[in-house]
Amino acid sequence: MSVWNLKYKDESWDFRTADTKEYTHCFHTYPAMMIPQIARELLNQYGVEGEWLLDPYCGTGTSLVEASLFGMHSVGCDINPLVRLIATTKTTHISLNTLDSEINRINETFFELEFGTAKITDTPIPDIPNLDYWFSDEVKKHLACLLTLINKVEDKAVRNFIIVAFSETVREVSYTRTSTFKLHRIPAEKLENFQPDVFGIFRKKINRNKQGLITYLEKRKDVEASICDVNTVAGELPMPKPIGGYNLVITSPPYGDSQTTVAYGQFSRLSAEWLELPNARKIDKLAMGGSPNKEILKNSPISSAVEKIQSIDEKRAHEVNAFYIDLGQSIDSVANILSRRSTICYVVGNRRVKDVILPTDEFVAYSFGKHGFTHKETIVRNIPNKRMPKKNSPSNIVGQTSSTMNEENIVICQRTD
Ligand SMILES: C[S@@+](CC[C@H](N)C(=O)[O-])C[C@H]1O[C@@H](n2cnc3c(N)ncnc32)[C@H](O)[C@@H]1O
Structure with a gap:
């Protein structure tokens, strides 16, 4: 047949x-x-x-x-x-207690930064070609600060969980158009008004993903x-x-x-570059x-x-x-x-x-x-x-x-x- x-x-x-x-x-x-x-x-x-x-x-x-x-x-x-990092994180058993204490630590830093008791220090910004084309100075500083906080997380599974939220944040706070998977910059006249709240976006993703993780861990089989x-x-x-x-x-x-x-590669590129992943x-x-x-x-x-x-x-x-x-x-x-x-x-x-x-x-x-x-x-x-x-x-x-x-x-x- x-x-x-x-x-x-x-x-x-x-x-x-x-x-x-x-x-x-x-x-x-x-x-x-x-x-x-x-x-x-x-x-x-x-x-x-x-x-x-x-x-x-x-x-x-x-x-x-x-x-x-x-x-x-x-x-x-x-x-x-x-995506290997994302797939690994989505299928891993992550300790909710360790995750909570790391999220609290990061939130405390956000709080200190927001209320002026601390300042975004000059954390090194990764040497990525064409970075200024895709990110404002303000966004670059915030992302670099986040990355420094993330790199202090010792538990690998928890660190990966936070990196995944960081990765999606990178794309959202960049000048990339969200209407396409390819890397196309938003029109020049819109650049000035584009002032994303990097920490706020990141925090929302962490909370959303944590809820997803909780329901997953309740149902995940021992495989x-x-x-x-x-x-x-x-x-x-x-x-x-x-x-x-x-x-x-x-x-x-x-x-x-x-x-x-x-264009899977174009979609992943900015995050992969911030995370220094190979073959970005x-x-x-x-x-x-x-x-x-x-x-x-x-x-x-x-x-x-x-x-x-x-x-x-x-x-x-x-x-x-x-x-x-x-x-x-x-x-x-x-x-x-x-x-x-x-x-x-x-x-x-x-x-x-x-x-x-x-x-x-x-x-x-x-x-x-x-x-x-x-x-x-x-x-x-x-x-x-x-x-x-x-x-x-x-x-x-x-x-x-x-x-x-x-x-x-x-x-x-x-x-x-
Ligand atoms: C349609 S996507 C898979 C989407 C996936 N089912 C999901 O839900 O996220 C196809 C994937 O094939 C991968 N790919 C392309 N060529 C490949 C190859 N030669 N070997 C392994 N993976 C490849 C791409 O990187 C891409 O992630």
Whole structure:
């Protein structure tokens, strides 16, 4: 039976009114986050308590959080150090007592600063290229002061928790437009009036995240979760912890190369630079499809779409092709460490380039098919609440946009003995 016959729309997967920020899911935004309800429903259908889940492109760890609530151990991989930090923090058992005493210590300093009994000392401001372009002098001083306070926190898990709130604060108090994931500065005439309350914003995030943490710790099962610095295209996946391989994959890979689809690296850059994380400016190049590839994919479900694009724009066709070569290689590596009775659930969007639709869902089913997986079904859902750019530039010409993905596909394949 063809992939198409097993593909159907199911609006019950839209989760239109669902709270997507429960538990630690509220910690930090990120482009194209999976909504927890999808992972939760898939775990209910295919998860087995005590077994192992893999998310090869885990981002901020939505599947891993849900696995720990469900009772599955999990391993996540991502090339982006900022999201690895977020995913780790979202799945870690953090001592609420230690957290409270550190929050109190920081709040006391805020109080002294606000009431003039202390002054923001000349804490060193990190040497970040172009910093003045993105932050006012006042904001830089406040962020540097915060960082100094955070660095005094000894408990690593608590420090990471506070760093995550700091990271989201950095983006919010910068001159970046919030309407886009890319780094675009707000218009010049608005700069002067932009005077964010750095400590106030940070404090709100700490309080919000603490509430999320409390509900998470109440429900979290006693399972392992580990997050690895792994480029899944390069085939360096972590050896399976369970004997025989991972049993379940719930993941959402990138929709296309970061340069023309979702700019994960640009989104993370300012925070990553303040936190001196590695590769702060290289994530989009390291991501799938980030480097050119001369090989041409033949006889795959995307081949005819790539040929059509090629007849319009050869360069774009090569970029698109490079992404699918990477995705295919990454799937080969993932399939090699899955058990003989495993299920994969890939949430993918079929993006449009030069008005040609790329059937990524079929490509995923085809790629796993080469490793003994059978396509079970593809559920099509509307995207009412995922943070995605609703418009992109398929022509890659500034100003030329068209509506992009309003739907995504949950591709489910299974390998049985
Ligand atoms: C759609 S996002 C995942 C979002 C995640 N499900 C969440 O809820 O936050 C895709 C992720 O793939 C990562 N990525 C891109 N190329 C990768 C590669 N070659 N290996 C591992 N991760 C990669 C990106 O850094 C990004 O975080």
